[in-house]
Amino acid sequence: MLRYNTAMSCTLRGTIRYDGTDFAGWQRQPGQRTIQGELEAALAQIASEPVDVQGAGRTDAGVHALGQVFSCRWPRPFPPRLRHALSKMLGPEIRVLELMEAPDNFSARFDARSKRYVYTMDLGKEPDPFGARYAWHVPYRLDLDLMEELLPKIRGQHDFAGFQSAGTQMESTQRTLYSVTLHQGGLVAPLDGNSFWRLEFHGDAFLYKMVRNLTGTLEEIGRKRFPPKFLEEQLASGGPFRGHCAPAHGLALASVFYEAPNTQ
């Protein structure tokens, strides 16, 4: 017997933004408030049945997203008002920017061609109250010129095993960074926030804690605790990571791209 609703199911692709401060990260965990958990609970309530959500990237506890992408199967035809209903259920910390029907086999995770991460530092002597949730406070004088000069060393294709943290082990640790740049201003910063600086990383994929390990290592070099050659040596070492891991709350997943990088 054909069940009409099942036959008329579809695949959803959503783009969400969140302030990760008060979440235990992306991945659902029993008894914890997580982004995936909140999304799945809201979608299950609307669908009246369980919904499995897949994210383009798992963000750790405290990490934010300007544009995380998720996909899921939906047990009915595409509902035009779903984005609005979902956004309302999720409350002020998670906003559904976009929700569309995707090809049936679309996977937010496996179809992602590249991602952009932003890491924000507050270089003021004392932490700015308006950056406390979104910036790593670094109260040291950093040699930003030196840090910027070193960025080409990590651009391009490399084995980044030296910059991963223990966690999910990947078959290959080869990754390509299309660009790594340093800018004034933060993911979120006050009007007069001249002390805010950010590193932007655009790459095909990222190993566990790779952005935070690269950022923390660049910061240690910028403040002259590590010599500049440490960056290349750590890259060449193949691990384990011996640098400094920047804290989670400065990091944000900015965008996920599903087109090849040269067409962006």
Next chain:
Amino acid sequence: MLRYNTAMSCTLRGTIRYDGTDFAGWQRQPGQRTIQGELEAALAQIASEPVDVQGAGRTDAGVHALGQVFSCRWPRPFPPRLRHALSKMLGPEIRVLELMEAPDNFSARFDARSKRYVYTMDLGKEPDPFGARYAWHVPYRLDLDLMEELLPKIRGQHDFAGFQSAGTQMESTQRTLYSVTLHQGGLVAPLDGNSFWRLEFHGDAFLYKMVRNLTGTLEEIGRKRFPPKFLEEQLASGGPFRGHCAPAHGLALASVFYEAPNTQ
């Protein structure tokens, strides 16, 4: 008998910045967490005696400050490390930007010559998670050109009794707005926050809720709920205020000036 410490007292002038979200406003109140209360408690602990703090302006619950100014008598000579000690005691939501010795008769409140307030609106269809604490979410299409055209009507010296809320009654309700301007961007906004707009008010002094009443009224005109002439009529009416009061969390005291405005 001369008490050495008392004879060697001084007047302090401090500039502080705060995220007002989790405070019941500036003014000390029993059993409530307030900015003045936290400052006085921290200073009293350092001084080992009560300290009375005066603020340039009282901010309401939820209102922020980029640069509030306070003054107080200090029962000892000026302590060079006090700014640092005080900032540490106050925690991440309040930051002491500057602390200096002022002339003995300096009053943060009575010597203020002018103040600048910033009011931030998030005009996106749904509230941006990164603006939830700092912007009034206005999900309507606003005629920003019309709002900007009307700003000259409230510039200059006027009796602003029509835009005050019941509260502290002032002897005179004449106030001068040196400038009122509309800008893209917010007090605090994310990198891609194109939906954020702010009104900036620079004036000699402000009546109770005057900025929020002016902002809410301009918003109602911008969304075509009130006719444009409402602004002038309300100004001419002398009160009571019949417009819309914008919520507290979009407002910030940006700066306090102690010089005449033409020298700023």
